[in-house]
Structure formats: C-alpha cells, structure tokens
Amino acid sequence: MGARRERAVLAGRESASRLMHGGESGHTPEPLPEGSVHTWIAFDQAVREIQRRHHGTAPDGHPVVALCHPDGHVREDALRGADPVPELLAIRCTDWVPAVREQARRVLLGAMAADPAGTLRRLTPLLLRLARREHGAWVLELLPLALRGTQVQAELRASADLPTRRYAARLSLETGRFGVRELARLAAAELDPQTGQLWADAALASMAADGPDDEAFASLLGSHSPAVRAAGVTALRRAGWAARAAEHLTDRSGLVRACARWAVRQDGGDPYGRYRELVEDPGRITPYAVTGFAECAGRGDAPLLRGLLAHPDNAVRAAAVGGLRLLDTTDIALLRPLLDDPSAAVAREASLSLRASAGQLPADWLRARMEPGRPVHTRRAAYRLLHEQGGVAGLRAAVELLADDDPTLRRTAAQHVQSLWSPYRPLALPVRDPEVGALLDRCTGLFSDWVIRQMRSRLGLPAGPSTADGY
Incomplete structure (x- = not known):
C-alpha cells in the first residue's frame, strides 16, 4: 500500500472513530475531495467494525451509521431516507445483500437523473474502485452509458485520479471522434505515461490506416514523455521516414535513443558511426551523444571516452565518466582525481564508478575529502565510497557526520547507522x-x-x- 493510500485509509478510520465516539455531537465527515476514494471505503468498514464491537456508541438512527450498519435491514432502511451521503450510497450499490444493493442502485439512478454531471463528477473515481468488487460489474454497465456524450467525460480525462483518467481516455477513444492530430496532441500533453500510451497508440493506428501526418509526428516526437517519443520514433520506419530517426539518437531518454538506433539500423544506417562523428566533433558533441556512443560502443572505444574527461563542458565530462562505467572499464587512478572535480555531476559519476573498487581506496584519503572545508558534492562523493567500504571505516565516517552542518549528509549518515541493526542478520562489524x-x-x-x-x-x-x- 502506497503512502498516499495509507494516509487516506487512516483519515477514513479517524473520521469513523470521531463519529462513533462523539455521542450526540457526532457528525458526518465533510465532503471529501476527488481522489479520496480509499478514505470513504475505509470509513465504511471502520464504522461497521466499531458498531459490532460497541453497539450503541452512536446516536440511534444516525443516518451515516445506519448506512454502514452491520445489519442489512438497517442499511436498506437508511437508503429509503432523505439524501443519503453520495459516497456511501455508491458503496452500498455493491453491497453483499441483494436487497440493499438493489435499493441503492435505484437511489443512485435517481440522483443521476436529477444531477447527472454533478453525480458523475463526484462519484466516478469511487465507482471505478467499487467495480472491482464481487458485485461491481453493474458499475461497468452503468458508467459508459451515463458518461457518453457528456462534458464530464472530458473533465475526467484530466482527473488527478489515474484509474479515472485512464478509463475516461478509453471511453473517449471508443467514440472514434478524434482526428489523428488531436490524438497526437493529447498524447504529447499527457502527464500519465499509461494514458499517454493509449493516445499515442491510437494516433499511430490512425496513421497506419490513413497515412503519415507531419503535424501528428511533430507532436509525438516533441512530447515530454519518453514512452510517447519512443513510440513516435519507432513508427517513423513504418511511415517510410526512417531517416528522420537519426535526429533522435541523442535524445535525453535512453529508451528513445535505443528506438532511434533500431530505426537507423533497419534503414541500413550505422548508429555507431553517427555517434562517433558527433563525439569527435568539438562543435557537435553533447552529453547525450557521449552517452549514446557508450551505449553501442565496445571496450576498444574507451580511449576516446577517457580523452573527454578533460573536456571543458561539465556535462560532457560527467557523461564520459558514466560511459566508461557502461563499458566496464574502471581506471581507479584516472577516476580518483575526479572526486575533486568542480562539477557535482562529475564527482557523483566518479563515486558511482568507483563503488565496486571502494575497498582499494585509502580510507584516510577519502576522509580528508569529507572535511568541512571541502565542497559539499566532494564530501558527499567521498562519504558514499567510505560507506561502501563498510566495517569500522564506514561506521566511523557516518558517526562523524551525525552532527554535520549539511542536513543531507546528517540524514544519510543517520540512516546508514540505523541500517546496521537487524534482528535477522549479523552485524557487519x-x-x-x-x-x-x-x-x-x-x-x-x-x-x-x-x-x-x-x-x-x-x-x-x-x-x-x-x-x-x-x-
């Protein structure tokens, strides 16, 4: 269970406790914001559990308690009262007692008839969760009909609740009313990767049927989502535009770079040669060109990357260090001085590359780089390697940082010390x-x-x- 869901469940239980133990002052929780579906489900369960343990702790006939009551007759009667809480009404639509859920469904249909937009806007996220229950199939019959052709469907496509967002996107795609350019724009703007993939797949299917579209491809290839960009790059070959894939060999995403290399190879090109040209040209070299080169290079290309460790651009130097790590060619003597590099990215990459060889580094030399006068990124890189050494050296370094001025180092050191203890394994000391x-x-x-x-x-x-x- 994720932390957000845990907080929602706890909020539901606390609301139930306040209601059930509040006597005559008990109150219904305030309407919860969209996305708090787990709070209402937990609230319903908690009220019922408290009622079973402490019968009569809430006022007799309290409408919220009655809607969550362990006795099905009480729940059914509560549904015949005036204006039941919408979220609890939705939960009762999947009740295990047939008479209760049938009555709840009649009431919910009436609420939808009276205010379709408001009811759907408020309850769709919860109804989608309830659809997973044993008696929840009714929800999946109700929602497509209720949402079809409504403005609410468009609103739900922007919902913060991801299952709702994805469901609304699928419903919208079933209408077939979106043109390829709009599908591509929706894919490019989508923040949720899974929903973005739905829009992108639909755009690509449309182009496969009707032919490629420059504007649609521009949207896909310009998306902030690596998965959407990768889908666009892969589809370039099917569209007969594989040559354009070379433009994405230096994309910031490894997934997109891999798709671009595949497309270039399928077109008879040589991605390795293109990368090498970029890396050897001072006017065209970029950090992602260096990383892409390392992804398809061999150990024999290590000298070229080593030569970039003195490049004036910090990002290029950091990419060269990471590239050497990809080639598994760690040179301790070459990397040690990079812990003192003025660039935090370079020092971090150097420490990551030296982790496997941390035991070969002098502990005193590393401790000297942890002294307060050193740059913060150098101190963090040196501590990372001392921690990797473990034993007394790692503990000594962590304890020295428990009162450090740098809050990140303090927090990291404390976590490392605490991780020493486990009742299930011996102490590594x-x-x-x-x-x-x-x-x-x-x-x-x-x-x-x-x-x-x-x-x-x-x-x-x-x-x-x-x-x-x-x-």
Missing part, C-alpha cells in the same frame, strides 16, 4: 573492538536502549552508559 564500542556510544540517540544492548551483546562489548542508565 568486528567483534570485541573497542573503537566500535566508542562509536556506538556516540550514536545511542538513533536506537532504543534495548537495541543498543543487543548490538553490544552481539559484538561482545560491555554494556554502554545508555544501556546501564536505561535498565
């Missing part, structure tokens, strides 16, 4: 080491006294001050 004991004494605030005692016991260390004080 030497036993009976006095320095380890002294370092643990400096980070007792990150653990409970019980955990500290367990750690010291496993490491064969005497009880520390915090443990002795706590017991």
Whole structure:
C-alpha cells in the first residue's frame, strides 16, 4: 500500500472513530475531495467494525451509521431516507445483500437523473474502485452509458485520479471522434505515461490506416514523455521516414535513443558511426551523444571516452565518466582525481564508478575529502565510497557526520547507522573492538536502549552508559 493510500485509509478510520465516539455531537465527515476514494471505503468498514464491537456508541438512527450498519435491514432502511451521503450510497450499490444493493442502485439512478454531471463528477473515481468488487460489474454497465456524450467525460480525462483518467481516455477513444492530430496532441500533453500510451497508440493506428501526418509526428516526437517519443520514433520506419530517426539518437531518454538506433539500423544506417562523428566533433558533441556512443560502443572505444574527461563542458565530462562505467572499464587512478572535480555531476559519476573498487581506496584519503572545508558534492562523493567500504571505516565516517552542518549528509549518515541493526542478520562489524564500542556510544540517540544492548551483546562489548542508565 502506497503512502498516499495509507494516509487516506487512516483519515477514513479517524473520521469513523470521531463519529462513533462523539455521542450526540457526532457528525458526518465533510465532503471529501476527488481522489479520496480509499478514505470513504475505509470509513465504511471502520464504522461497521466499531458498531459490532460497541453497539450503541452512536446516536440511534444516525443516518451515516445506519448506512454502514452491520445489519442489512438497517442499511436498506437508511437508503429509503432523505439524501443519503453520495459516497456511501455508491458503496452500498455493491453491497453483499441483494436487497440493499438493489435499493441503492435505484437511489443512485435517481440522483443521476436529477444531477447527472454533478453525480458523475463526484462519484466516478469511487465507482471505478467499487467495480472491482464481487458485485461491481453493474458499475461497468452503468458508467459508459451515463458518461457518453457528456462534458464530464472530458473533465475526467484530466482527473488527478489515474484509474479515472485512464478509463475516461478509453471511453473517449471508443467514440472514434478524434482526428489523428488531436490524438497526437493529447498524447504529447499527457502527464500519465499509461494514458499517454493509449493516445499515442491510437494516433499511430490512425496513421497506419490513413497515412503519415507531419503535424501528428511533430507532436509525438516533441512530447515530454519518453514512452510517447519512443513510440513516435519507432513508427517513423513504418511511415517510410526512417531517416528522420537519426535526429533522435541523442535524445535525453535512453529508451528513445535505443528506438532511434533500431530505426537507423533497419534503414541500413550505422548508429555507431553517427555517434562517433558527433563525439569527435568539438562543435557537435553533447552529453547525450557521449552517452549514446557508450551505449553501442565496445571496450576498444574507451580511449576516446577517457580523452573527454578533460573536456571543458561539465556535462560532457560527467557523461564520459558514466560511459566508461557502461563499458566496464574502471581506471581507479584516472577516476580518483575526479572526486575533486568542480562539477557535482562529475564527482557523483566518479563515486558511482568507483563503488565496486571502494575497498582499494585509502580510507584516510577519502576522509580528508569529507572535511568541512571541502565542497559539499566532494564530501558527499567521498562519504558514499567510505560507506561502501563498510566495517569500522564506514561506521566511523557516518558517526562523524551525525552532527554535520549539511542536513543531507546528517540524514544519510543517520540512516546508514540505523541500517546496521537487524534482528535477522549479523552485524557487519568486528567483534570485541573497542573503537566500535566508542562509536556506538556516540550514536545511542538513533536506537532504543534495548537495541543498543543487543548490538553490544552481539559484538561482545560491555554494556554502554545508555544501556546501564536505561535498565
């Protein structure tokens, strides 16, 4: 369960608790914003559970409690009252008691007849979730008919609730009323990758049937979504425009670059040769040209990338370091000085490339680069490698940063120290080491006294001050 859904469920349970334990002052939760479907579902379940455990804690006949009551007769009677809460009415449409769900559906159909746009706008996200239930198939029969030809369908295509957004897009595509250029524009502007793929596939299918369209391709290839751009690049070959795929060999997305290389090869071209021309031309070289070159180069091309480590452009240097890592040609002597590079991107790439060889780097040399006077990106890169070394060196580095001025380093170091402890695996530290004991004494605030005692016991260390004080 994602964090957002957890928060929504917790909000529903808390609302139920306030209602059920509020006596005569109990109240119905305020209308929830779109996207809070899990809150209403959790609220319904929680009210019913509390009612089972504590019968009579809410006022008799309270309409919200009655709609969620464990007794089906009570729920059915509540649906015959005036204006049931729309979200709870929708939930009752998939009730396990036939009489309850039939009555709920009659009431919901009446609400839709009275205010179709408002009801659909408010309840569609929840109804789509309820459609997954055992008795939810009715929803999938209702919604296409209710939404067809309404402005609400267009509104739902922009919903923040992704299942709703995708459902509205599929319904819209079934009408067949969109031209290829509009389909391509919708794909290019779509923020949700899955929905964007729906629009892009429809645009490409239209062009496959009716012929390519320059404006539609321009929209697809200019999209912010890598998946949409990749679909457009791949389709260039089917449209007979494979030569244009070469323009996307240096796209910022690896997926698009891979599709462009495929299209160029299918057209008889040589992507490797094109990349090499770009990388060797000072006036045309770009970071993504370097990365693309590394993606299709071999180890024999490493000297060309090494020569770019002194390039004046920071992004090109960083791409060259990453490219050497792709070729699996790590040169420790060459990469070590790059931890001191003025570019944060270069230092980060260098630290990533050196991770596998971190044990071969002198710990004192790395600790010197963690000193407060050094640039922040150098300190972070050096700490990343000391942490990779593990053992006492990694713990020592982390403990030294627990009071650092840099909040990112403090937070990262604290997380690394806390990750040492697990009841299910041994501690990756030497036993009976006095320095380890002294370092643990400096980070007792990150653990409970019980955990500290367990750690010291496993490491064969005497009880520390915090443990002795706590017991």
